[in-house]
Amino acid sequence: MSQFRFRSPSALPGFGIAYGFTWIWLSVIVLIPLGAVVLWAASLGPAQIYAIASRPQTFAALRLSFGLSLAAAALNAVFGLIVAWVLTRYSFPGRRLLDAAVDLPFALPTAVAGIALAAIYAPNGWVGSLVPFRIAYTPLGIFVALVFIGLPFVVRTLQPVLADVDRELEEASATLGARRATTVFRIVLPTLVPPLLTGFALAFARAVGEYGSVIFIAGNIPGVSEIAPLLIITRLEQFDYAGATAVATIMLALSFVVLLIVNLTEAWTRRRLGRG
Template sequence: MTGLVAGNLRDSFRKPSILPGFGITLGFTVAYLSLIVLIPLAGLALKASGLGFGGLWAVLMEPRVIAAFRVTFLTALAAALINTVFGLLVAWVLVRYQFPGRRVIDALVDLPFALPTAVAGIALTALYAGNGWIGQFLPFRVAFTPLGIIVALTFIGLPFVVRTVQPVLQDAEPEVEEAAASLGANRWQIFSRVVFPAIMPALLTGFTLAFARGVGEYGSVIFIAGNLPGVSEIVPLLIIIKLEQFDYAGATAIATAMLVASFFLLLAINLLQHWTRARHAG
């Protein structure tokens, strides 16, 4: 039995590939990922380990650092939740309805991908400042507050939800909805019991992607946030401030904490994508 398994494994490695040179390409892949990703991250972790657990904990427990983490994660969470709702609506309209200008709106969804984040931050600040085109008519402040951060992160994160949910809606079979309607289900029952369970994994994946992007966003936020310590200061900006103050130990400690958070977010995204593929395969 053991010999049979070993033989099958050898045969699987011997199968010819469309692109020959598996060993060479694998070596280049590992070397490239090591130089670009693994070695820099390992260097960061090694630098942080020099602080020791006590030093690392002391840096992360500073009131300013805690406030920056709170602002970063709460605003990213709020923006991701907003994008989950409105991203689903946008994807639904683009898939289910035909109307003039649909292709233009579909292309505009990808604008945050192509637009430099600094340009997005300047544009949003000009719109939502106290004397801006929109801000002057609002009874409350948006720019230079945490609400401005949410606006910027919502703008940046919307395509992640739309582009994740849209293909699932396109692949949905209308016959299933028609069968539910023929059995007496109303529109809300069709959506809640037929459509929503099918798109929920993709919706969760889009939410997680938007949340992860919001946590690490920098360029579009610093212009509209106001960057007040304890109020609207985000973690990426605090790392830059630590570096400018030559506090390399503090910057390394905060960056390592963000690295750990990013790792868990990436793990969650991969698990959700695996769940989505498993549901479609089933």
Template sequence: MFFTRTLLKRHSVLPGFDLALGFTLLYLSFIVLIPLSAAFLKTFTMTWPAFVDAVGSPRVLASYRLTFGASFAAALINAFFGLIVAWVLVRYEFPFKRLIDALVDLPFALPTAVAGIALTALYAQNGWIGQWLPFKVSFTPIGVFVALTFIGLPFVVRTLQPVLENMQKELEEAAATLGASRWQTFRHVIFPILSPALLTGFALAFARALGEYGSVIFIAGNMPLVSEITPLLIITKLEQYDYTGATAIAVVMLVAAFVLLLTINALQAWARARQGR
């Protein structure tokens, strides 16, 4: 038995742990760690008062509020409607199902600039949808929210679909047999199983929205203190050759996004642990 295990381990198709770990760390260092470290190192050349002035001006604070607020709201909306879309695509059969399933991935494949132009044309005051709305969408913070919702939906749907496909319908039937209502079945049987995947989809949609640029700048109007997002402000700083100011704002975004993702990952771990009890 020992000889067989040693032979299988020695002739494994994949490389050993040490080699694989080395390649992993090397790849992550070049792709992720070194670029992020460069931003932090550039910021360290600033004095503390200069850093506070760069990241705490009224214009920058307004962009933080819009970026994080719209991203969070869009991720929440996508978590709710993404669950419904994933449920329909998995549980029901209907005409053109494959076409609708493919349309979910359209925000992935569509260039962000094309998405921004299309959304602006639709929601402008003379657009197909905007002309019928009692409020203005394009060139307002609402337009930012619409664009972020558009690009974030696939992350939720594609995260939930495999979990729904693997979920056993017998659990729902057993709950119905025991007298549970539909709401009780969803709350006590289905939702605990879906919650880790739903949190993952929410986190991915939220993180994607934080860094979105191309689809937002066309529909936002980019008015300072009103509809200017933080990624656009970073680009503006770079165009003005204010590299330290741009990296300072970028570092704040990195730290905030990292803390939020850690929090969401902790919630996912708590949901999995509770599900396993």
């Protein structure tokens, strides 16, 4: 006869109060407020949300946010892999400084990063004055900011996995006659696919919702360089709660779909890899 037991017995005291407090505080700060968003979205209904989303300005903002976030996460996947590889496998002067610096986008407040990037990539800035095309105040500028904000996710997800890669696999490949490049591309990189996907997903999720580091460099021209989070703020300032909720709901739904695809792919590769 199996009996449902909520918790295993323990000699330690204080479970009830700690557990209760956790749920109450979680509800007050996170669950009830997010519940309000869900309630608003539910009261709008799918038809109205769709109507709002298909307005040209909303549609353009969503397309811009998702397109650039995917592109920035993809670029970060490539360069993040190189950075993680270099930081984990090579020793060279300044490596530890470089390693610590990877966390800068976490440590620097987004508004600070935003105005700094805007200053560098503005037409008269350090980088902006060197290139023959405009970066700041165009979608390209948004892309630059999203790369900045997403970089640590890929590097920090890859590093521990890369450090744990069994060197014997590479040695085995070498004894079987594989050249170094063959070993890297056919033996090492396939084992890095799951963490690479995780890092990609984290960088993407962060980029879609990012606001502070983007708005200064974006230009914010409706239909051209206006990102979805900015559109939410604009709607709220117009007291158009329905419009804001609709944009937020679609953002969350689309993010969820992308993350679901990434997670399923990752789970599938991981299951196939198993334990060798």
